[in-house]
Amino acid sequence: MFIDIHSHVDICKDIDVLIKNAKKENVKILTAGTSPKSNRKILELKEKYPEINICLGIYPIDALKLSEKEINSEIEFIKKNKSNILGIGEVGLDLKHAKEETLEIQKENLTKFVNLARELNVPVVIHSRKAEKECIELLEKLNYNKIIMHCFSGNMKLVDKIIKNNWSLSIPANVKHSEHFQKIVKETPIKQLFCETDSPFLHPDKKFPNEPSNVIESYKKISEIKKISLAEVERIIEGNYNELFS
Numbered sequence: 001m002f003i004d005i006h007s008h009v010d011i012c013k014d015i016d017v018l019i020k021n022a023k024k025e026n027v028k029i030l031t032a033g034t035s036p037k038s039n040r041k042i043l044e045l046k047e048k049y050p051e052i053n054i055c056l057g058i059y060p061i062d063a064l065k066l067s068e069k070e071i072n073s074e075i076e077f078i079k080k081n082k083s084n085i086l087g088i089g090e091v092g093l094d095l096k097h098a099k100e101e102t103l104e105i106q107k108e109n110l111t112k113f114v115n116l117a118r119e120l121n122v123p124v125v126i127h128s129r130k131a132e133k134e135c136i137e138l139l140e141k142l143n144y145n146k147i148i149m150h151c152f153s154g155n156m157k158l159v160d161k162i163i164k165n166n167w168s169l170s171i172p173a174n175v176k177h178s179e180h181f182q183k184i185v186k187e188t189p190i191k192q193l194f195c196e197t198d199s200p201f202l203h204p205d206k207k208f209p210n211e212p213s214n215v216i217e218s219y220k221k222i223s224e225i226k227k228i229s230l231a232e233v234e235r236i237i238e239g240n241y242n243e244l245f246s
């Protein structure tokens with residue numbers, strides 16, 4: 001089975017078709033929440049399509065729009081739904097779309113979500129745009145190891161830190177044309193790799209929208225770079241998944 005470890009099905013169109021295509025290609029879908037509204041929509045999707053697997057969380061930029069009280073109450077909401085979820089995400093730090101002054105409050109928010117993951121003993125899917133170093137430092141301090149760095153744009157020195165910390169990296173399907181992600185695949189032991197689409201974004205051929213069945217492109221590129229058969233890459237990453245999400 002192929003696994004799309006990170007997508008946003010709640011904001012995709014033609015969800016029936018997308019799920020049918022994923023089934024046809026033997027792709028398991030994980031989708032992540034980004035706000036209280038998105039979390040509820042994802043829980044509704046899970047009811048309609050039980051084959052979808054879900055993570056709940058608040059995207060760092062969305063978290064900045066909420067009061068401390070609202071974030072705490074969303075954390076309680078996630079705890080109440082723990083039997084429905086596989087992980088916490090999408091959470092993290094973002095200094096591309098928010099100012100440096102927000103960093104401290106972003107760190108406080110991320111700390112809460114990592115502690116939530118620890119309490120529920122589930123993996124956490126991390127976004128770290130333009131704050132990769134800060135993010136890694138905070139995660140090291142928090143000392144929680146079920147970490148998946150999604151679509152990591154930081155430099156190779158930081159990639160090495162992630163590898164040494166024994167966290168995972170998830171490779172988006174646009175690795176097909178991205179030298180940066182190809183380099184990450186080369187450097188990272190396959191035991192620490194996952195694949196994702198971030199649908200509807202990051203289409204492997206720069207189109208829009210992307211969909212989970214395209215996750216195969218990440219698998220193909222890993223197979224090519226690591227010189228391991230596609231079936232073997234599929235088997236190893238399924239093993240990674242069973243290990244981290246058990």
Ligand SMILES: [Zn+2]
Binds near residue numbers: 006007032198
């Ligand atoms: Zn995402």
